[in-house]
Amino acid sequence: MKILKVGDKSQAICNSCKAVVPTTYTLRDVPFDDGDGEVKNVLVSVCDTCDSICSLPHQSTPAVRKALETKRKPIECRVPAHMIDILNLACTQIGCETDFRTQMFKYYIHKIAYDDAALAELSSFKDNELIEGKPEKRISLKGRHVKADLDRILYRTSLTKTTDIIKLITIKIKTEILDMKKPEPIKELRTIAVATL
Template sequence: MKIFQEGDKSKAFCSHCANTVGTTFVRRDVPFSDGKGLAKNILVGTCDTCGLTVSIPAQSTPAISKARKESTGSIEVNLPAVFVDVLDYAAFAIDSRASTEFRKTVLTFFMHRAAHDTNAVERLRGMRLVADERYPTRRGTARRRLSMKVSASLLKEVQSLERQTAMNTTDLVKSMVCVVQDDVLTMPRPELLAQLRVISAISA
């Protein structure tokens, strides 16, 4: 496989010029096709006639893939501190060596799993009431901020769950924490714990 450098010449089809054209490899920022984000400073082939990007060499693919993964959204909630404590305890039960950052991995794993489970919506709706019963909010209750960077695809899944459950982000997260508590701490499921331990080992 040929490795190209800036200034190298090649040929490619240009849709704007409707012809096969000479190209020059340069570095530039290239927006993603969906318009959400861009890959910065990657090597591309540009049309010598109109200047448009007309080709991307294979060597630029890893940089594009990395940039796509880093195109993120965020989940920000302010919760009674006990919900974060539950996540931390669950993370510890999965892997006692994991840092507290693993709490975010656990939560996003459960969010992704719920987005692809036809029974999850009803369970989450039920957990909304359970969350209030287990951990009622009183005046002076300590609160903690939970902030997570997530992929664009996971953010869409979370937003879909919010619509289906008719919950805001905070209530959805509180409900999901109760799901985590039941499945990891109260009635641990061995196959689920094994899967999460593999994820912990990979993400460590």
């Protein structure tokens, strides 16, 4: 794989000059196509004649994707306060700080979305008395896969609201991590925590 450096020379079509021009790879802030925001300091090829951006090399695409991710609006829902307590306690049980909550949640959402047995089981938590309560706290989830995973769960169960899924998953987390202390998810979550925090 060829990796480009700042200052490397190349050639590209310049839209302003309407010609093939000599270019130089430079770090620039690149605005998004929709005009809402920009990617800071990303390697692009710049026209040597008119100084406009000609192209984005392959190695810059992960940085652009990351910036788009940050721009994406989070999925938010309100839950009873004790649900946050459950998630905090589960984090403690796993052996990490409470800021691991979001990642733990994403782990469960993704796992359930692709597991027929887990999907079937999810609705069975509906009768748990911990589902009830005034929605006083906020859960916010962000990420490229969360929306797709939640849609998949909605599509494959009789559940119709994201908030319900979040609540049911919280009950599942309580059952597996706090009550049963299941070794498999705890071990996997510990690995994710060590690798990402």
